[in-house]
Amino acid sequence: MTDLHLFSIVSTVVAALVIALGVFFPALAMGRAISAALDALARQPEAERAISRTLFIGLAMIESLAIYCLVVALIILFRNPLLEYLLK
Amino acid sequence: MNGAGGIVWLRWHGFVLRESLGLSLAISLLLVVLALGARHLIARPGQADSRLRTLVEVLYTLARDAVAEVVPPAHIQRVLPFISTLWLFILVANLAGLVPGLSSPTGDLSVTAALAVLVFFAVHAYGIRAAGLRAYLRQYLSPGPILLPFHIVSEITRTLALAIRLFGNIMSLEMAALLLLLVAGLLVPVPLLLLHVVEALVQAYIFGMLALIYIGGGLEAAQASEAATPRAPAGPAITNKKEST
Numbered sequence: 001m002t003d004l005h006l007f008s009i010v011s012t013v014v015a016a017l018v019i020a021l022g023v024f025f026p027a028l029a030m031g032r033a034i035s036a037a038l039d040a041l042a043r044q045p046e047a048e049r050a051i052s053r054t055l056f057i058g059l060a061m062i063e064s065l066a067i068y069c070l071v072v073a074l075i076i077l078f079r080n081p082l083l084e085y086l087l088k
Numbered sequence: 089m090n091g092a093g094g095i096v097w098l099r100w101h102g103f104v105l106r107e108s109l110g111l112s113l114a115i116s117l118l119l120v121v122l123a124l125g126a127r128h129l130i131a132r133p134g135q136a137d138s139r140l141r142t143l144v145e146v147l148y149t150l151a152r153d154a155v156a157e158v159v160p161p162a163h164i165q166r167v168l169p170f171i172s173t174l175w176l177f178i179l180v181a182n183l184a185g186l187v188p189g190l191s192s193p194t195g196d197l198s199v200t201a202a203l204a205v206l207v208f209f210a211v212h213a214y215g216i217r218a219a220g221l222r223a224y225l226r227q228y229l230s231p232g233p234i235l236l237p238f239h240i241v242s243e244i245t246r247t248l249a250l251a252i253r254l255f256g257n258i259m260s261l262e263m264a265a266l267l268l269l270l271v272a273g274l275l276v277p278v279p280l281l282l283l284h285v286v287e288a289l290v291q292a293y294i295f296g297m298l299a300l301i302y303i304g305g306g307l308e309a310a311q312a313s314e315a316a317t318p319r320a321p322a323g324p325a326i327t328n329k330k331e332s333t
Binding site: 050053056057060063067068070071074 | 257297298
């Protein structure tokens with residue numbers, strides 16, 4: 001097994017781990033945020049506009065964490081900067 | 089990934105016009121032409137209750153109500169054009185990816201970074217114009233000088249996050265459709281493209297809304313200096329900073 005084999009195996013596994021964990025935790029956080037918003041909405045239906053606006057912003061913040069993980073995973077898979085050292 | 093590259097439309101004496109730049113320019117021109125055309129049509133006599141006028145007024149009222157919830161009333165007319173331009177441009181740019189043969193300009197990091205830098209400068213421009221330079225800069229020292237580095241870091245990270253969020257969402261949607269096409273075959277990605285429409289709307293809304301909230305946070309310095317009370321204008325400014333990373 002050459003270094004290149006090892007490198008591709010490790011980077012594939014790491015990319016899969018990154019995307020798995022990076023989706024798992026934001027999904028938990030989004031679920032909690034949505035359930036809290038639904039609680040607040042059931043208690044105070046007249047505050048719907050403010051609640052849904054804040055919910056959207058919060059979900060966007062949480063979602064961007066998952067997007068960071070996606071970008072990192074794609075960099076590992078397609079544009080890995082460390083690959084140059086092996087191919088030189 | 090077309091983060092750095094993209095399809096080249098035009099090469100001329102060392103200048104390279106890539107698809108993302110050309111398409112953004114085309115969308116901007118299209119929006120300007122549509123706006124001027126709509127204004128011309130509405131301004132004709134006897135158009136007091138035409139359908140076009142109703143449509144434009146509904147859009148305007150939606151945008152103005154959203155802005156009025158965040159920004160103090162004195163600044164609505166100044167902030168509204170910037171925010172609604174952002175909304176319209178990003179919405180059209182996101183939806184342009186659904187046209188066969190084109191890809192969304194917002195799926196290119198350069199375009200979203202340009203938009204985020206625009207928002208970055210707009211926050212300071214609106215804030216300084218409303219409060220004056222000294223009062224605006226004093227906001228960065230607001231609870232104490234020790235928080236200055238945190239304020240600066242939050243300014244930078246939220247601009248970066250704004251750019252990467254839009255880029256990542258749009259690029260990943262297009263990429264997912266492409267991968268599904270490779271794996272499953274023709275016409276299978278169509279449900280995913282329907283999701284693309286929803287995502288285009290949501291991402292345009294979120295980008296504009298975040299820009300609006302950042303501008304509202306910048307304008308709070310003006311309110312604090314107008315109040316001119318000795319107690320620290322801490323509360324809302326800090327909560328806005330916290331959610332920015």
